[in-house]
Amino acid sequence: MKVYQLLIIAVLFLQTTVYSQGEALFKSKCNTCHAVDKNSTGPWLKGVKAKWSDAGEKTLLYEWVRNSNSLIAGGKSQMALAIKDFSGSEMPPQQASDDEIDQILDYVDNYVPPVKSTETGATETTAEVELIPDYKGNLTIFYALGTLMIILLLAIVLMSSSVLSFVKSDVFKKKLRDQENLTRLLILLISIGAAFIPGHAYGMSTPDPANPEQAGLPWLLIKKTDIYMLIGIDFALLLVVLYLRGLFNNFYYMVYPRKVKLAKQSKKRAVKILVDSVPIEEENNILMDHEYDGIRELDNNLPPWWVWGFYASIVFAFIYIFNYHLFNTGDLQTEEYNKSMARAQKEIDAYLKEAAMNVDESNVTLLSEQSALATGKQLFETNCSACHKDGSGDIGPNLTDNFWLYGNDIQTVFGTIKNGTTNGMPEHASKLNPVQLQQVASFVLNLKYKPGKEPQGKEFPKK
Known part of the structure; x- marks a missing residue:
């Protein structure tokens, strides 16, 4: 691709962008007071350019848009004096060039009302009502697609130059001419496609600082149609790059054949x-x-990969013996297991301490709060009633009398529930946390006497 071809693309792209700004300019500068197809706060603008031209005041129209009060005060425009009383509101000054004003008026003159769509049981609506685009997000995508387009154009230039370096014979020159013709055709299609996108469907513009509704918008207003157009251009350029890549490979292997x-x-x-x-x-x-x-x-040889693995296992065996048995620089499996269990126990103790559950036989106390005893009762009914019923005993002994097999202090009862006994009492440390064990033990020691199973063990005074 030659430089003039790139210039053609750039010129057509800029021309399309400028031409298609009419709608965006109208919406940013005029839409507050003027409607496209009817009178509003301001008059209907369709045909206004022709009216001022017929009145011989075409150049004054630009002054009217930029500063209507100044033109009315000067008294040199009959058109301005005729429409000054159309509305009680004054037309605010607009910062717009002659070219931008022409784009706005061309858009209004060529405006085509959207087709109305009706549905059963619903009122008529038009496609004119649209949500505010995500200008910030669209601008980010626009930057990415624009960067990709520049990269693809550079790739086309570089690959074309690389292809030219292989051209040494008439056959290559003919192939190059065919390649250039196809490239030019693709460029022409891209340019024509960009030039004929309708102006009402594409229009990049800048926000109007005087319009409070456009405060906070990015410096360039990009619509979805702009994104779609750039995607189309990037896709077409990608096809050109792929074509040049294939052509480059063909030329390369003509000069340097593959060594099969x-x-x-x-x-x-x-x-x-x-x-x-x-x-x-x-x-x-x-x-x-x-x-x-x-x-x-x-008499085949062993596969080399198997032999290498065998030798590696021998080397590993020597390293293992010296490391673990002779020099004792590492832990054997039993030691490693014991250390890992010790580390786990430290983590458990730290967790219990942090969660206020570091209750054991050495620091457990008898609880008297009704909430704790109520919880202990629920836990007792769930875990202990199968053997002790309501405390009066069944398979297990009666827990409400003064006879105990192991003792009636909180530490002993807590330990019995926690660790179990050899007489058939199961351990509950795996089912209940330390606080729950304390609550059950406290509930048991707070039980009132109930007749039941005969006494077992040694009598202890009631505490």
């Missing part, structure tokens, strides 16, 4: 390294002398 034999030799060498097998046509050289029922054995 070398590839085959490399494959054979790789097979030799991995399996060390002998070709079938050479197997007669490795036949062994002995024969069994007409079957003869081949």
